[in-house]
Amino acid sequence: MSTYVIKSILGMLFCCYTLELPAQNLVPNASFEDVNICTEYIAPCAPSAWVAVAPEVIKMKYLCNGTALQGQHHVSLLLEGRDNPDTRVYIQTRLLCPMEKGITYRIRFYMNTENYPLRAGIRFDTAFIFTENAGCLSVPASMELNEEDQQKKLWRLNHPWYMLEKNYVATQRTTHIIIGNFKAPQKKEGYALYNNAQLFIDSISITPLIETSELCKEADSIHKFLYAEHHRHTIPDTYVSPPGKQILHKLDGNKEGCDTIILKDDLFSPDRNTINSNYRQQIDDVLKSYRNNSKKRIQLIGYSWQAASDEYNKIISFDKVKALATYLVYNEGYSFEDFDIRGMGKKQPRYDTVSGNNNRIEMILCRIPDTVKVRIVPKPDTLVIPDILFKFNSSELNTALYGALDSLIRKIPRDGSVQLQVTGYTDNAGNDEYNYNLSLKRANAVAGYMQQSGLGNDIRQITGAGETFPVADNRTPAGRKKNRRVEIIIFHSAD
Secondary structure, X not given: OOOOOOOOHHHHHHHHHHHOOOOOOOOOOOOOOOEEOOOOOOOOXXXXXXXXXXXXXXXXXXXXXXXXXXXXXXXXXXXXXXXXXXXXXXXXXXXXXXXXXOOEEEEEXXXXXXXXXXXXXEEEEOXXXXXXXXXXXXXXXXXXXXHHHEXXXXXXXXEEEEEEEEEEEOOOOEEEEEEXXXXXXXXXXXXXXXXXXXXXXXXXXXXXXXXXXXXXXXXXXXXXXXXXXXXXXXOOHHHHOOOXXXXXXXXXXXXXXXXXXXXXXOOEOOOOOOEOHHHHHHXXXXXXXXXXXXXXXXXXXXXXXXXXXXXXXXXXXXXXXXXHHHHHHHXXXXXXXXXXXXXXOOOOOOOOOOHHHHOEEEEEEEEOOOOOOOOOOOOOEEEEEEHHHEOOOOOOEOHHHHHHHHHHHOOXXXXXXXXXXXXXXXXXXXXXXXXHHHHHHHHHHXXXXXXXXXXXXXXXXXXXXXXXXXXXXXXXXXHHHHHOEEEEEEEEOOO
């Protein structure tokens, strides 16, 4: 079924004259309108292309509560927790094109904050960052947008939004953006200074100050790569070890399992005596956490895919891991007993690309397994709002039947444990365009009533499906009546 983005005429005019999102925007899904259906719960719980830094512990709020500046959606990030001020939510994505060193870029956010100063921390990096706790990241922000960068104040209903903008000169070539609060918690007399602070973001743009005619040639493939990844409650494997990347997964928790770090041919500096700076800090961070959480031996497994005999490749691969172990023993305080060293030679290719990419060392760190907790994914429930609750051939709710609608809505949990999708359907009496518009308007009417009933922050998606997906035979009056409906799908979280 085709995806439609419908806005009111007022909304379209508003967006055209105020948001001005540039065509050369490097940010994918910059206004968070494209909805991801997560692998874990088959639910519309997050925007496409965007993932949390600690998805197994704490996630962004993906809101469809009628207060977005444009479209339907915006995101909310926790900046400081209510009970623990160190608790944070960070979100991240890969840029469609790299930011090149020395180039000036215009960074623009449409945002607001709650219980916190008007500011957002931004880090530009060369890879995704993942952690297993919800604390403040140890890496610094590359820049910050704050009140001094405010350009406009805009309104949607009674909710203010601010356009913040600043020019930024890239200090290195970067490919990823991470957003959140990178500042240490501020405390006052033993308590957090900011209580349950939130950052709301409606849209983002990053554009070169000197614009070119089009985005880089890799933009389409990166867009497809990001949209093809649907995990949002676990760390995505495709983001942890994509071809050509070194280490993306930080060990910060006590969970069971193993982590594999891919170290390529440029591991050592040219003098062969020191670790390349691109790897050193990342390896140090992982080993520091590993020392605190496990006493298992570290596996160092070498692979060599040179144009030579199998025996030669086996020797070369062993020499590489022996050199790494020797470095860690003499520079990091390890003993050779801490490592299990193997040279595999020309075996087990990891990549389907040129053989050179398969020259590597795999550092495998395993933690002591804990009791495995099976994640039980509850099945979604569906509430059906029948055609009778609307006025005839209209999207206007029948006020005389509000009581019946209330009785249905009262079945929805209000403890923040659910995510809601509202979808309208029609029979096949009208043409496709008319049926789609009526179904969407009816879905919006029900969603609006739910928002007034206090369920706005649980709604993730509002859609119209027209005459598609009938539940009864459209050739009979009774069947057509059943097909004219609005469905509220209730996704229960097992988190």
